[in-house]
Amino acid sequence: MARRNIEVCLSPLLAGCHDFSGKCVVIIDVLRASSAIITGLSHGVQAFRPVAEPADALYWAGKGYVPAAERGGQVAEGFNLGNSPFSYQEGQWAGQKVALTTTNGTRAILLTMAAKQIIVAGFLNQKAVVQRILQFPGDVVLFCAGWKGQFSLEDTLSAGSLLFDLHKYIIITGDPAIAALDLYQAHENSIGQAVMGSSHYLRLAGKGLTDEIAFCLKRDLYTTVPVLIDGELVAIP
Amino acid sequence: MARRNIEVCLSPLLAGCHDFSGKCVVIIDVLRASSAIITGLSHGVQAFRPVAEPADALYWAGKGYVPAAERGGQVAEGFNLGNSPFSYQEGQWAGQKVALTTTNGTRAILLTMAAKQIIVAGFLNQKAVVQRILQFPGDVVLFCAGWKGQFSLEDTLSAGSLLFDLHKYIIITGDPAIAALDLYQAHENSIGQAVMGSSHYLRLAGKGLTDEIAFCLKRDLYTTVPVLIDGELVAIP
Numbered sequence: 171m172a173r174r175n176i177e178v179c180l181s182p183l184l185a186g187c188h189d190f191s192g193k194c195v196v197i198i199d200v201l202r203a204s205s206a207i208i209t210g211l212s213h214g215v216q217a218f219r220p221v222a223e224p225a226d227a228l229y230w231a232g233k234g235y236v237p238a239a240e241r242g243g244q245v246a247e248g249f250n251l252g253n254s255p256f257s258y259q260e261g262q263w264a265g266q267k268v269a270l271t272t273t274n275g276t277r278a279i280l281l282t283m284a285a286k287q288i289i290v291a292g293f294l295n296q297k298a299v300v301q302r303i304l305q306f307p308g309d310v311v312l313f314c315a316g317w318k319g320q321f322s323l324e325d326t327l328s329a330g331s332l333l334f335d336l337h338k339y340i341i342i343t344g345d346p347a348i349a350a351l352d353l354y355q356a357h358e359n360s361i362g363q364a365v366m367g368s369s370h371y372l373r374l375a376g377k378g379l380t381d382e383i384a385f386c387l388k389r390d391l392y393t394t395v396p397v398l399i400d401g402e403l404v405a406i407p
Numbered sequence: 408m409a410r411r412n413i414e415v416c417l418s419p420l421l422a423g424c425h426d427f428s429g430k431c432v433v434i435i436d437v438l439r440a441s442s443a444i445i446t447g448l449s450h451g452v453q454a455f456r457p458v459a460e461p462a463d464a465l466y467w468a469g470k471g472y473v474p475a476a477e478r479g480g481q482v483a484e485g486f487n488l489g490n491s492p493f494s495y496q497e498g499q500w501a502g503q504k505v506a507l508t509t510t511n512g513t514r515a516i517l518l519t520m521a522a523k524q525i526i527v528a529g530f531l532n533q534k535a536v537v538q539r540i541l542q543f544p545g546d547v548v549l550f551c552a553g554w555k556g557q558f559s560l561e562d563t564l565s566a567g568s569l570l571f572d573l574h575k576y577i578i579i580t581g582d583p584a585i586a587a588l589d590l591y592q593a594h595e596n597s598i599g600q601a602v603m604g605s606s607h608y609l610r611l612a613g614k615g616l617t618d619e620i621a622f623c624l625k626r627d628l629y630t631t632v633p634v635l636i637d638g639e640l641v642a643i644p
Contacts, residue, residue: 180558183420187557320424321417323582345560345606349590352601356593364589369582 175309175343176336178329178350181316182274185281194306195285196299196332199315200324201370202253203240203275204292205386209255211405212392214264218403220276221269224249230269238270243373246271255294255385267402274315279398282313290396290403292386293328293361298393300335302406310340312350323353323368324387327361330354362387412546412580413573415566415587418553419511422518431543432522433536433569436552437561438607439490440477440512441529442623446492448642449629451501455640457513458506461486467506475507480610483508492531492622504639511552516635519550527633527640529623530565530598535630537572539643547577549587560590560605561624564598567591599624 179188198204207218219235221227224246227237238251245252253272270276275290282288287306291299303310312332314325330350333342342351357364365371365387374383396403416425435441444455458464461476461483468474475488482489490509507513512527519525524543528536540547549569551562567587570579579588594601602608602624611620633640 180417181421183423184418184557186420187555317582318424320421320581321583321586323585326582326586344557345554345563346558348560348604349558349563349586352590352593353586356589367585 174340176333176340176347177311177344178333178346179311179313180321180326180346181314181319182278182281183319188311190282190311191284192286193309193311194287194289194303195282196289196291196303196310196312197275197278197282197315198291198312198325198328199272199275199278200292200328200386201374201383202255202386203270203272203315204290205255205294206253206258207270207290207396207403208292208294208392208394210258210263210268211396211403212394213258213261215258215268216265216404217267218396219267219269219401220279220403221271222277222280224271227269227271235267235269236263238268240272242273243377254382256382274317278313278315285311288398291328291332293331293389294386295390295392295394296331296335297390298395300332302395303332303336304339312347317370322370324365324370326350327354327357327364331361334358409544411577413570413577413584414548414581415570415583416548416550417558417563417583418551418556419515419518420556425548427519427548428521429523430546430548431524431526431540432519433526433528433540433547433549434512434515434519434552435528435549435562435565436509436512436515437529437565437623438611438620439492439623440507440509440552441527442492442531443490443495444507444527444633444640445529445531445629445631447495447500447505448633448640449631450495450498452495452505453502453641454504455633456504456506456638457516457640458508459514459517461508464506464508472504472506473500475505477509479510480614491619493619511554515550515552522548525635528565528569530568530626531623532627532629532631533568533572534627535632537569539632540569540573541576549584554607559607561602561607563587564591564594564601568598571595
């Protein structure tokens with residue numbers, strides 16, 4: 171296998187420091203866009219179309235999509251569906267397409283359109299993502315969605331966990347990737363505890379979402395890897 | 408003492424995620440602006456005026472300042488002085504004022520002008536900076552200058568090292584600060600080795616600057632704390 175590099179973009183505001191063209195970009199928004207998309211596609215949702223704004227989700231609703239919007243950690247005003255993985259877990263939307271906008275995750279996807287391939291990762295599908303990355307022939311960027319542009323601990327730990335599985339096969343490149351791997355190794359056996367100290371945990375726990383957070387941190391519950399094809403995330407089993 | 412918070416800005420591109428007004432901002436550009444300024448003021452330079460562009464340094468030269476400019480890790484074209492701490496170590500510029508522009512450090516200073524107090528820190532003056540921060544009555548932001556907007560390992564480790572000394576007295580706030588402290592603790596006894604893996608080390612080592620890097624990582628060689636007063640960094644002993 172040719173020598174390949176893997177780097178980490180720690181926040182959408184740092185996207186300008188990276189070149190995505192021709193690469194495999196792995197979008198990580200553990201709490202909760204990644205986790206909701208992985209869960210939805212694993213429970214029969216046909217596709218997620220990432221869109222920038224709630225108005226865009228409504229536009230696609232006019233074309234037969236189920237509109238979904240999250241803002242500030244809650245279902246956006248005027249919507250019945252957001253980015254809670256629990257709302258997708260019982261096959262409620264099986265066979266349907268969802269047009270989804272979230273504070274961080276879907277915006278990250280829209281920033282990296284120059285990539286050759288865009289996939290979505292979290293703890294929920296890590297092993298499957300590792301296999302997918304190993305099959306990709308070029309360089310890789312792990313893209314942490316963060317929170318409103320800010321660095322987030324849980325996404326960086328998820329990136330570090332992927333790096334831990336990949337570092338024997340792909341060259342860890344750049345300071346953000348080194349730091350993400352170091353951080354993961356510092357918390358390898360206590361990811362849940364580490365995330366409990368994070369800003370986003372406190373934000374969501376304050377809304378009574380601790381069960382959901384625990385769900386999002388589960389490892390390898392699914393083998394679904396969401397891949398962006400023609401503007402829609404679909405499951406590649 | 409009232410409860411106070413300390414946060415970390417991991418890169419100038421993330422400055423928008425922080426509110427600097429009324430706070431003490433601590434600029435960290437270990438390789439090499441911080442280290443050069445601390446060294447210069449410790450060896451008699453009267454003041455450093457941080458400026459954005461080489462043209463600005465030349466403007467101030469017309470007003471009696473020694474012009475200094477670094478770009479891309481080297482003395483900028485047309486200048487005799489850059490940001491090597493070694494060029495300030497022998498009292499060459501004692502009693503003079505220097506107008507300095509660098510790729511990262513001086514730009515970081517210019518981004519945080521809303522702060523109540525701006526000081527400059529590195530490994531070279533860490534203990535003195537800790538004392539200074541403890542005397543400041545409000546919140547604190549450690550501002551990592553990074554490299555061309557990108558997160559840098561050595562600045563984050565220096566921030567983490569400050570947090571380690573301060574965390575008993577000031578509340579560590581936000582994911583970037585938690586991560587910086589964790590990273591420091593993972594490398595506490597091997598900072599030099601950790602920095603040797605960093606992008607900026609490889610960049611500067613390629614220019615033969617390994618001795619300078621080793622110098623910049625020395626702890627508490629100086630007790631000088633550069634403080635910005637009327638647009639100039641001066642030594643508060």
